[in-house]
Amino acid sequence: MTADLAQRYADHLAILQRRAAAALERGGFDHLVVPSGTQHFQVFDDRDYPYAVNPQFKAWVPLTRNPGSWLVHTPGERPKLLYLQPYDYWHVVPEAPSGVWVEHFDIVVIRTPEEALSHLPANPSRCAILGEPQSALGDFTPNNPEPVLQYLDYHRAYKSAYEIEMIAQATVRGVRGHRAAERTFRAGASEFGIHLAYCQAAGQDATELPYGNIVALNTHCAVLHYTQLDRLPPKPLRSFLIDAGASHAGYACDITRTWAHDRDSEFQALIDAVERVQLDLCDRFVAGADYRRLHLDAHLLLAGVLREFGVLRMSAESALESGVSAKFFPHGLGHGIGLQVHDVGGFAASDTGGTLDKPDGHPYLRLTRTLEPGMVVTNEPGVYFADLLMQELRDGPHAADVDWDRVDAFRPYGGIRIEDELVVAESGVPRNLTREEFARTAS
Structure with a gap:
């Protein structure tokens, strides 16, 4: 040290x-x-x-x-x-x-x-x-x-300066792995091959990583916790989602990125739109913000993207209220991170007990507290075209509010998730550990 x-x-x-x-x-x-x-x-x-x-x-x-x-x-x-x-x-x-x-x-x-x-x-x-x-x-x-x-x-939600540095050091390893993974994807490797490249670059094997790598190609990107790792790449190669972290001195990082194989494709444009939403949300991770409200804001923004790309015919507000947005964004916006990937205390009302409830209709949110300085949390909005959820939507009362030709156009690409780790500051925008390291290592 x-x-x-x-x-x-x-x-x-x-x-x-x-x-x-x-x-x-x-x-x-x-x-x-x-x-x-x-x-x-x-x-x-x-x-x-x-x-x-x-x-x-x-x-x-x-x-x-x-x-x-x-x-x-x-x-x-x-x-x-x-x-x-x-x-x-x-x-x-x-x-x-x-x-x-x-x-x-x-x-x-x-x-x-x-x-x-x-x-x-x-x-x-x-x-x-x-x-x-x-x-x-x-x-x-x-x-x-x-x-x-x-x-x-x-x-534990309030991280010391030492803990923030340990998470930052884990992020150095994680970003190194993500850069290697993208290069390997561009070279046409399989999910298993990309996983090995990630581990090599991060300098950690599967038992040292804080969680099992999610390395998904094409339709597998719609499986939220996909860990199958096919040994052969699909043909044609369309999309790549990787949710992978790294460890340092007992602390974890958690990063997700998504890419289209064709950089000029409409799916890459959709990725870019989701990333703009993610960056907008990042600026809202300020002291005093209710994380539950941020989660609902993410639904509104993502529903707006789906409407912009012709997938939804209804307003963003109607998509949220009806539950339609949850068919495309079925998980929570993020969670606390530190000693554990999903750190404890995410629902705690106080240090004497009690629970802060999740918003109705959003059972998978892992954090319901108000953000305070020193908290380290993730921001990971996503859009997915999962067969099961799309069928539920098609069979439900709002099927006419969806352009199914547009859904079918995006379905072969699976889905999109973008995830960063943010340190809530005393005032102003948070420190983005993930993008800080990506920027530092940019070629």
């Missing part, structure tokens, strides 16, 4: 300690105990699933490959890290903890998972233990007390 980043980390740790102390007081506990997680094995087999670190653990330390370790925080004391470094000749043994961050912890190296028991607090009943059931060790069984989680999850 640079001196500046080291200071940001120290400030971040101080924030976590304050939050933990407040959360423990809310729950009536003396200690916060967080296991890093354990390996999971497939049923009737000795093969393990890819290890995924407990997000509550990696919030404190930049460790993502250390199952069997524990974090202990007692207010007023230095946090303690129980670091599992086993004797093992079957696998690579984790190196000793190193880096500027280690100076902030009392670190105890343990050689077996069971050794942690002698270093954990004496009374498990006085501990808020945050983790999954498989992490239980002796009497230290994760209890995940609601008052503690409600407080921590709510405040």
Whole structure:
């Protein structure tokens, strides 16, 4: 770490300690105990699933490959890290903890998972233990007390300067992968080939990426979470949608881009129109904005694009009110991002609980809070011509408000999604981490 980043980390740790102390007081506990997680094995087999670190653990330390370790925080004391470094000749043994961050912890190296028991607090009943059931060790069984989680999850939406830098560094990897993916698409590769090119450029394999890459060609672009990865490219090659991220020190980025193979095609013009909507929305991600309103604004703007391109005959307002716009834009506008791709606390009314409801008719929105400075959220409007949803629309009461010849013209291209990550500022427009990196690497 640079001196500046080291200071940001120290400030971040101080924030976590304050939050933990407040959360423990809310729950009536003396200690916060967080296991890093354990390996999971497939049923009737000795093969393990890819290890995924407990997000509550990696919030404190930049460790993502250390199952069997524990974090202990007692207010007023230095946090303690129980670091599992086993004797093992079957696998690579984790190196000793190193880096500027280690100076902030009392670190105890343990050689077996069971050794942690002698270093954990004496009374498990006085501990808020945050983790999954498989992490239980002796009497230290994760209890995940609601008052503690409600407080921590709510405040996780506000990112420290250190966290924003980690997301930005993940974005550097992600943009590198996206640029390689577009080049590989232009060269005529298959979905699988594009995926491999992405991983190579990002420097991460499928188990290191924060989520499975969505690499879709032609009609596959209409499948929101398409992960099939065909081994042969379709003929003719029409369109390409990639929704792919990267990781850095436990933090994720999440980026989506769409391209037409023919840069002069009408579908590319439609992509450009959706991108203009996305950029318009980006400027609205300001402190005080209700994310639910932004989602509805996206529907109005996208319905206007569909009307402009002759797909819809009804007004944007009617398309939203009738649910027609949701047939073309069926998912939410975005979500919080950070330690998890879909970060927790998106519906939290306060740090004491409660839920902010989604707008009626919009069940897939993942964020309903009012935007505040320090939040990092995504903006990902889209337009899709999915067979199932188009058939539902054709069979419904508003079929006459759609030009089905226009739908059929766009159907072979699948759909469009454009996604950026935005840091909400104290005032004015947000910082766009995604476009900032695309601009920095422009040739």
